[in-house]
Amino acid sequence: MVATGRKYVFDFDSTLTRVEALDVLAELTLNGKSNKEEIIKEIQEITNLGIDGDISFTESLERRIKLLNAHKDDLPILVEELKTKISKSIEANKDFFRDYADDIYVISCGFKEFIDPIVKEYNIPSHRVYANTFKFDEEGKIVGFDETNVLAMHNGKIDCLKNMNLDGEVQVIGDGYSDYVMREAGIAHKFFAYTENVHREKAAKNADYITPNLDEFLFVNDLPRKISYPKNRIKMLLLENVHPDAFKSLSEAGFSVETVNHSLTEEELIEKIKGVHVLGIRSKTQVTKNVLEAANKLMVVGAFCIGTTQIDLDACKAKGVVVFNAPYSNTRSVVELAIGEIIMLMRSVFTRSTEIHQGQWNKTAANSREVRGKNLGIVGYGNIGKQLSVLAEALGMRVYYYDVNDQLALGNAVKCNTLEDLLNISDVVTLHIDDNKANLNFIGEREINQMKNGAIFINLARGFVVDIPALANALKSGKLAGAAIDVFPEEPRSNGEFETELKGLENVILTPHVGGSTEEAQANIADFVPNKIMDYMNTGNTVDAVNFPNIRLPKQNKAHRFLHIHKNVPGVMAKVNEVLARYELNITGQYLSTDNEVGYVISDVNKEYNKDVIKELKKIENTIKFRVLY
Numbered sequence: 233m234v235a236t237g238r239k240y241v242f243d244f245d246s247t248l249t250r251v252e253a254l255d256v257l258a259e260l261t262l263n264g265k266s267n268k269e270e271i272i273k274e275i276q277e278i279t280n281l282g283i284d285g286d287i288s289f290t291e292s293l294e295r296r297i298k299l300l301n302a303h304k305d306d307l308p309i310l311v312e313e314l315k316t317k318i319s320k321s322i323e324a325n326k327d328f329f330r331d332y333a334d335d336i337y338v339i340s341c342g343f344k345e346f347i348d349p350i351v352k353e354y355n356i357p358s359h360r361v362y363a364n365t366f367k368f369d370e371e372g373k374i375v376g377f378d379e380t381n382v383l384a385m386h387n388g389k390i391d392c393l394k395n396m397n398l399d400g401e402v403q404v405i406g407d408g409y410s411d412y413v414m415r416e417a418g419i420a421h422k423f424f425a426y427t428e429n430v431h432r433e434k435a436a437k438n439a440d441y442i443t444p445n446l447d448e449f450l451f452v453n454d455l456p457r458k459i460s461y462p463k464n465r466i467k468m469l470l471l472e473n474v475h476p477d478a479f480k481s482l483s484e485a486g487f488s489v490e491t492v493n494h495s496l497t498e499e500e501l502i503e504k505i506k507g508v509h510v511l512g513i514r515s516k517t518q519v520t521k522n523v524l525e526a527a528n529k530l531m532v533v534g535a536f537c538i539g540t541t542q543i544d545l546d547a548c549k550a551k552g553v554v555v556f557n558a559p560y561s562n563t564r565s566v567v568e569l570a571i572g573e574i575i576m577l578m579r580s581v582f583t584r585s586t587e588i589h590q591g592q593w594n595k596t597a598a599n600s601r602e603v604r605g606k607n608l609g610i611v612g613y614g615n616i617g618k619q620l621s622v623l624a625e626a627l628g629m630r631v632y633y634y635d636v637n638d639q640l641a642l643g644n645a646v647k648c649n650t651l652e653d654l655l656n657i658s659d660v661v662t663l664h665i666d667d668n669k670a671n672l673n674f675i676g677e678r679e680i681n682q683m684k685n686g687a688i689f690i691n692l693a694r695g696f697v698v699d700i701p702a703l704a705n706a707l708k709s710g711k712l713a714g715a716a717i718d719v720f721p722e723e724p725r726s727n728g729e730f731e732t733e734l735k736g737l738e739n740v741i742l743t744p745h746v747g748g749s750t751e752e753a754q755a756n757i758a759d760f761v762p763n764k765i766m767d768y769m770n771t772g773n774t775v776d777a778v779n780f781p782n783i784r785l786p787k788q789n790k791a792h793r794f795l796h797i798h799k800n801v802p803g804v805m806a807k808v809n810e811v812l813a814r815y816e817l818n819i820t821g822q823y824l825s826t827d828n829e830v831g832y833v834i835s836d837v838n839k840e841y842n843k844d845v846i847k848e849l850k851k852i853e854n855t856i857k858f859r860v861l862y
């Protein structure tokens with residue numbers, strides 16, 4: 233617990249608040265002035281020079297006040313503005329400022345006129361705020377500052393802290409070099425570089441500890457805090473160039489996120505996965521048993537796509553690793569591409585285009601047909617197949633579909649009872665079956681022979697479902713009039729050379745697995761999947777998990793949440809409850825969801841509890857994973 237008499241000295245600007253107050257004041261006072269941006273930039277540069285110790289602080293203050301041209305009446309507005317700019321983790325841990333009020337001080341080179349009213353709301357009274365004060369002229373204009381105040385002088389924080397004569401260990405929390413010097417001068421015992429709002433190299437380099445937010449500071453000091461485990465300690469690895477929005481939202485939420493713009497081999501991933509809590513991938517990265525064995529911290533895999541066969545879902549489940557995907561976010565993009573390709577192939581547009589690129593004019597109606605009135609056979613009537621059905625009908629196509637599961641026909645679509653029926657009748661056959669391994673070589677020579685002569689074939693599903701040599705033969709022989717292939721049995725891990733037997737064939741559109749690669753789809757996925765991940769990490773919700781019992785949990789209210797994942801064998805629940813009862817924990821809510829292999833039980837308990845209960849819960853036989861949230 234807390235060392236007796238420990239004192240916490242906070243900086244104000246960019247530490248307690250997300251901003252530099254004088255920059256905000258400049259925004260206010262310079263409003264409407266034509267050279268506003270220039271002056272603000274100049275003020276910021278001067279601020280940084282002062283913070284990093286590159287010019288004397290007195291000089292930095294003098295120059296900024298002159299440029300500010302501020303008035304007393306601007307200050308209440310500034311205060312209101314600053315109240316909305318308290319650092320997020322400071323705001324979240326307001327209780328710390330209440331419970332440790334007597335030990336908290338502010339030393340700032342800013343001004344008491346705006347610091348006092350802000351920190352008062354955090355139980356820091358004016359007499360524990362050490363800062364500069366403004367000088368005003370008779371009209372209330374800010375014309376200077378009290379030059380006798382030590383804080384107006386170079387390295388003034390050192391003298392200020394010295395004069396305060398604090399007992400016990402003194403910890404300084406700040407973002408600038410001027411905070412560090414108190415530690416360097418030996419008056420403070422520890423300096424924590426606070427990087428939630430700004431990462432200043434000089435401060436970070438000299439810090440005893442870099443703390444990305446107050447949660448981490450409270451965690452390393454074993455102080456009471458809002459969240460059990462600081463988010464910055466949760467490592468996320470996003471592979472395969474997932475949309476930058478995912479990085480943005482996850483890192484803004486406080487997680488430590490690393491991105492890699494291609495997929496990794498099994499070997500590379502085994503090396504990289506150690507210490508990673510959340511892995512984000514697309515369709516290329518194989519999350520195998522071997523990878524999972526090396527994944528000592530893994531809790532979640534986010535597939536930033538629809539397909540999940542690249543992930544060993546069972547092995548994930550056995551390890552208590554929850555998998556999420558984005559089942560809808562890119563479906564529209566695939567459908568639009570399919571529609572475009574149907575038209576392009578029916579009109580032989582790519583053939584005509586290639587000819588003209590080669591300097592040949594070939595105006596002809598041969599092999600150029602409208603799609604209106606033609607039969608479209610959709611194989612796999614799921615999320616993509618159904619949307620395609622609706623759009624194709626709107627173009628005047630007659631839609632037939634075949635699905636292994638019973639699927640409701642949309643519009644006038646006609647269900648086929650067998651694949652053969654569909655293949656016999658369709659002018660265009662398009663595959664939208666899912667990626668399960670049983671679909672290997674689903675379309676081969678036999679199925680191609682069941683298609684109409686001169687039919688068109690499209691595969692936007694998965695490469696391994698089509699026998700490529702059989703398809704190539706059918707295209708060469710003229711059995712099929714054209715094809716569009718977006719997915720291949722073997723796809724490279726990153727952009728570069730690629731070979732396929734289909735290369736160079738006439739009226740064949742080849743694309744590098746881009747059916748779902750539109751800006752819109754990728755941005756949708758980067759919104760959907762991170763939300764699922766964060767929901768699971770922050771609350772335990774597994775709604776829409778691919779491999780795990782789905783559970784939607786109520787909001788945690790003033791409770792500790794114990795999340796216990798176990799093998800679904802008789803007696804585990806009884807043992808969990810026996811332990812909770814033995815430690816006299818009052819359960820305010822308990823939720824259980826199971827499937828054949830695992831059970832997921834969530835118990836919300838009253839605030840106070842003996843920490844030994846955690847060890848006991850972890851020790852229960854058949855426990856796979858356990859964590860606490862509060």
Ligand SMILES: NC(=O)c1ccc[n+]([C@@H]2O[C@H](COP(=O)([O-])OP(=O)(O)OC[C@H]3O[C@@H](n4cnc5c(N)ncnc54)[C@H](O)[C@@H]3O)[C@@H](O)[C@H]2O)c1
Pocket residue numbers: 538539559562563566611612613614615616617634635636637639664665666667671674692693694718719745746747748749
């Ligand atoms: N090219 C791309 O970039 C891209 C983008 C998104 C999705 N996809 C792929 O598209 C496919 C379809 O996606 P979805 O979201 O519509 O999936 P979905 O799961 O919603 O639908 C698939 C449908 O196929 C049916 N099905 C499975 N096997 C079948 C079989 N052997 N015969 C007949 N029906 C069968 C299922 O019952 C289901 O109704 C998936 O393979 C997905 O990975 C590719």
Ligand SMILES: O=C(O)CC[C@@H](O)C(=O)O
Pocket residue numbers: 514515516536537538539540562748749
């Ligand atoms: O974008 C990808 O990598 C895969 C797209 C698609 O095949 C999917 O499964 O959603």
